[in-house]
Amino acid sequence: MKIVLSPQDQVIRKRAAMLSVLMHVLLFLGMIFMVDWKAVHVNPSVMEATLWDSLPSKQPSKPATKPVEPTPPPPSPEPKPEPKPPEPKPPEKVAPPEPQVKQAEQEAEIALKKREDEKKKELEQKKQEEKLKKIQEALRKQEEEDKLKKIQDAMRQQDMDAQQSAAAGAVDPSVLNYYMGLMSRKIRSTVNSGLCPVTNPELLVDIQMTNSGDISGMPKLVKGSGDAVCDDAVIRAILAAKPFDMPDDPAARKKMVDQIRLKFRPRS
Amino acid sequence: MTLNKLFVIILVYKQTKMNKTVTMQNLKNGLIHFLSHTIGAGVLFWMFALPAQAALELEISGGSAIQIPIAILPMAESGSAQSGSRLHDIISNDLRGSGMFRIINTSGMPALPTNAAQIKYTDWTALKAQGLSLGEVQQAGGNLKVSVQVMDVLRQTALLQLTYTVSPSQYRHVAHLIADQIYEKFTGQPGAFSTRIAYVTKVGKRFTLQIADYDGFNAQTLVSSNEPIISPSWSPDGSKMAYVSFEKKKPIVFVQSLYTGERKIVANFKGNNSAPAWSPDGSKLAVVLTYGANSQIYTISADGSNLQQVTKSSAIDTSPAFSPDGQWIYFTSDRGGRPQVYKVSASGGSASRVTFEGSYNDGPRFSPDGKYLTYIRNDGGAFKVAVQDLGSGDVKVLSTGSQDESPSFAPNSRTIMYATRVGGKGTLATVTVDGLVRQRLSEAGGDIREPAWGPAQAAPK
Numbered sequence A: 001m002k003i004v005l006s007p008q009d010q011v012i013r014k015r016a017a018m019l020s021v022l023m024h025v026l027l028f029l030g031m032i033f034m035v036d037w038k039a040v041h042v043n044p045s046v047m048e049a050t051l052w053d054s055l056p057s058k059q060p061s062k063p064a065t066k067p068v069e070p071t072p073p074p075p076s077p078e079p080k081p082e083p084k085p086p087e088p089k090p091p092e093k094v095a096p097p098e099p100q101v102k103q104a105e106q107e108a109e110i111a112l113k114k115r116e117d118e119k120k121k122e123l124e125q126k127k128q129e130e131k132l133k134k135i136q137e138a139l140r141k142q143e144e145e146d147k148l149k150k151i152q153d154a155m156r157q158q159d160m161d162a163q164q165s166a167a168a169g170a171v172d173p174s175v176l177n178y179y180m181g182l183m184s185r186k187i188r189s190t191v192n193s194g195l196c197p198v199t200n201p202e203l204l205v206d207i208q209m210t211n212s213g214d215i216s217g218m219p220k221l222v223k224g225s226g227d228a229v230c231d232d233a234v235i236r237a238i239l240a241a242k243p244f245d246m247p248d249d250p251a252a253r254k255k256m257v258d259q260i261r262l263k264f265r266p267r268s
Numbered sequence B: 001m002t003l004n005k006l007f008v009i010i011l012v013y014k015q016t017k018m019n020k021t022v023t024m025q026n027l028k029n030g031l032i033h034f035l036s037h038t039i040g041a042g043v044l045f046w047m048f049a050l051p052a053q054a055a056l057e058l059e060i061s062g063g064s065a066i067q068i069p070i071a072i073l074p075m076a077e078s079g080s081a082q083s084g085s086r087l088h089d090i091i092s093n094d095l096r097g098s099g100m101f102r103i104i105n106t107s108g109m110p111a112l113p114t115n116a117a118q119i120k121y122t123d124w125t126a127l128k129a130q131g132l133s134l135g136e137v138q139q140a141g142g143n144l145k146v147s148v149q150v151m152d153v154l155r156q157t158a159l160l161q162l163t164y165t166v167s168p169s170q171y172r173h174v175a176h177l178i179a180d181q182i183y184e185k186f187t188g189q190p191g192a193f194s195t196r197i198a199y200v201t202k203v204g205k206r207f208t209l210q211i212a213d214y215d216g217f218n219a220q221t222l223v224s225s226n227e228p229i230i231s232p233s234w235s236p237d238g239s240k241m242a243y244v245s246f247e248k249k250k251p252i253v254f255v256q257s258l259y260t261g262e263r264k265i266v267a268n269f270k271g272n273n274s275a276p277a278w279s280p281d282g283s284k285l286a287v288v289l290t291y292g293a294n295s296q297i298y299t300i301s302a303d304g305s306n307l308q309q310v311t312k313s314s315a316i317d318t319s320p321a322f323s324p325d326g327q328w329i330y331f332t333s334d335r336g337g338r339p340q341v342y343k344v345s346a347s348g349g350s351a352s353r354v355t356f357e358g359s360y361n362d363g364p365r366f367s368p369d370g371k372y373l374t375y376i377r378n379d380g381g382a383f384k385v386a387v388q389d390l391g392s393g394d395v396k397v398l399s400t401g402s403q404d405e406s407p408s409f410a411p412n413s414r415t416i417m418y419a420t421r422v423g424g425k426g427t428l429a430t431v432t433v434d435g436l437v438r439q440r441l442s443e444a445g446g447d448i449r450e451p452a453w454g455p456a457q458a459a460p461k
Helices: A007-041 A100-167 A173-190 A228-241 A250-257 B002-019 B024-049 B087-098 B121-126 B168-187
Strands: A203-208 A220-223 A259-265 B056-061 B068-072 B101-103 B131-140 B143-152 B157-166 B196-203 B206-213 B220-225 B229-234 B240-245 B252-257 B263-267 B273-278 B284-289 B296-301 B317-322 B328-333 B340-345 B361-366 B372-379 B382-389 B395-397 B405-409 B415-422 B425-432 B438-440 B447-453
Touching: A173 A228, A173 A250, A173 B056, A203 A228, B068 B087, B068 B168, B087 B101, B087 B131, B087 B168, B131 B157, B131 B168, B143 B168, B157 B168, B168 B206, B196 B229, B196 B425, B206 B229, B206 B240, B220 B240, B220 B252, B229 B273, B229 B447, B240 B273, B252 B273, B252 B284, B263 B273, B263 B284, B263 B296, B284 B317, B296 B317, B296 B328, B317 B361, B328 B361, B340 B361, B361 B405, B372 B395, B372 B405, B382 B415, B405 B447, B415 B447
Parallel strands: A259 B056, B068 B101, B068 B131, B273 B317, B425 B447
Antiparallel strands: A203 A220, A203 A259, B131 B143, B143 B157, B196 B206, B196 B447, B206 B220, B229 B240, B240 B252, B252 B263, B273 B284, B284 B296, B317 B328, B328 B340, B361 B372, B372 B382, B382 B395, B405 B415, B415 B425, B425 B438
């Protein structure tokens, strides 16, 4: 079926087509703008830092915005070519010699211009140097701040570690050694080594300490000497030696309340 | 395990991404990784699955305690007609004299228990007691019923429960038996408190060979003479005694039964017959004869037959003693110029020197366990008891007298008895083999010498 449009409809159709084109153009522009806007304002979630052994002599390039994978340090930016001194212009065609006075004036003018050029050039160089200096200064400052921050972070971490280990019951080894030494001496004083074989066998006995320095239950002979009298003498020595001094430090005390394995060499 | 599988999947995926293809090499690598991680995880699991180990380990080398603290409580004795030392005193003296026990003084205790139910263990642990003996003595017809309990104070358990019914004359003997039991319970070695000793007394001009309890009590005369009696020697089974009597105006070796009192001459050869020493099996004796010319060692059967010469030297060889295994005879000889101990095979042969320290070592006697040799050493002009550890060769002088003589070991090899002189009179003393405890025995009965400690199975009283 063929639709025949009236001239009014055709006008409307043309307008609609134009509007559609316009809308597409706007949409396209909008998309470009949006993508561009997104690209410009994206915030990297991971910071990337590049450590320098020494200050770079040139201004570093901006950090890359693609921080996901560690990348090698960005290549040093190409040094901006320093403004080249103006090429000495080829000597203009000199007019035929004029009277001496005019020539002298001309020479003075040239010299002045040359001096001004040099001054300008020096000023520019000075500006460049100052700029570089400022950048270097800023970098140095940044580096110092980074170092300070690192030290502060390390200290904070150390504090946190200490707090965590204290909470987890870390024991001061010197405290523990002291009280274990007391225990060793006390038991040793009650061991009757004469009741053990001269072959000096090794005995292993497990004991379970209580908070008060007593022994919970009976010492458990894990490895005997092969001589019942010697085994009995060692068990009696442990029982006769109790109670033991216990540390005030809760962590050390807790450690001693754990099972302790006593290793005997009665004839040593 | 799941993690490991995941790891392999990631690995293969990575490889696929990189190479676009999964090659056999990739799969092999993945498998190796999988296995290594599986094994690693297994080891970790095994480590953590182990039973909890001791958290702390403490090494204790050596020990400085030398005595076992024990309390021997007085026993409840009903209607006992005994006088003198009480049962607990005799037990205490025995244990103290052994050097192995420290007897806790209980005199300060307000109330002493007489049975296990009355024991307040905290009182005794406070006194550092490890053992506690208590009991009672009751009249049972004409006999005594002795009941003793020995408690382990530290474990609060009974170690020994002993009951004896004995005649009143065995009052001391039963105390020694209890002491033996306590000694053995704590040390693992048999006690020697119920053993007997032989020694010679001289009262006026009369010499008497006596047999007594090891502490000198209950002495009985075996033989008596106006002529010297020396060198008593117990047969290994304790049933006979060999000795030298001068009653026939010359030294002759006799063997006498302790049961019947019957005696017979074993060695009566030309010259001197002396220093009898039993072989461990009791079948023969080593004797010293001057049968040839100078003193030499011989062996002879216990019935006096089968004489065999053991040493053949131009020196004086004397004081023989069999080693516990019967293989050797140790003796004193001056073949090196000064008296020293030598040994020779029991069947004869060449002798080798045993003692090297000191200029005078005489009269060797073995400990029954064969670990020690005791003899008299001239130590700076004084004659003292020395003991030599045959394992290490170490020699220790044990006694403190100046004219000590005739050392002999207790059957448990822990104590040595010897004769010493106090105030011009001979007396008996004991010293522990470690030299820590010395004791002097009863000084009653005049001049005592020539002691010999009997074997464990000495003849019954």
